[in-house]
Amino acid sequence: MSTPSDWHNITLEIPFASHQHATYAKQTIEVDAELQPQAVKRTLEVKNNLLIATFDTLTIRLARLTTNAFLENVDLVVRTLEAFGEEAARIPS
Numbered sequence: 001m002s003t004p005s006d007w008h009n010i011t012l013e014i015p016f017a018s019h020q021h022a023t024y025a026k027q028t029i030e031v032d033a034e035l036q037p038q039a040v041k042r043t044l045e046v047k048n049n050l051l052i053a054t055f056d057t058l059t060i061r062l063a064r065l066t067t068n069a070f071l072e073n074v075d076l077v078v079r080t081l082e083a084f085g086e087e088a089a090r091i092p093s
Contacts (some may be wrong), residue, residue, distance in 0.1 A: 007041075007056045008063045014051040014074055017081075022051045025077040029070070040066050 026044045034040040041056040053070055057063040085087040 007058060008060055010055045010067055012053045012064055016049050017047050021081055022046045022049050025051050028077050029073050
């Protein structure tokens with residue numbers, strides 16, 4: 001049985017053009033639960049224009065895999081915001 005001291009901790013700070021874009025990224029990414037919740041704990045928060053992701057994992061391999069998957073999701077969100085961000089902001093709600 002592992003104890004919290006056995007876990008590996010990684011924190012990533014991803015800058016966005018605005019607080020709103022960072023919030024969009026958080027809301028988009030957080031709907032997908034971790035595939036191994038017993039082995040990976042993820043926390044997402046937004047501070048100013050930063051998306052801050054903290055991962056606690058049981059193994060270094062899981063840290064690498066989880067971080068890689070997260071960054072792929074961030075890349076997709078960024079490319080989507082670049083393509084549609086301004087257009088979407090002009091649509092009345």
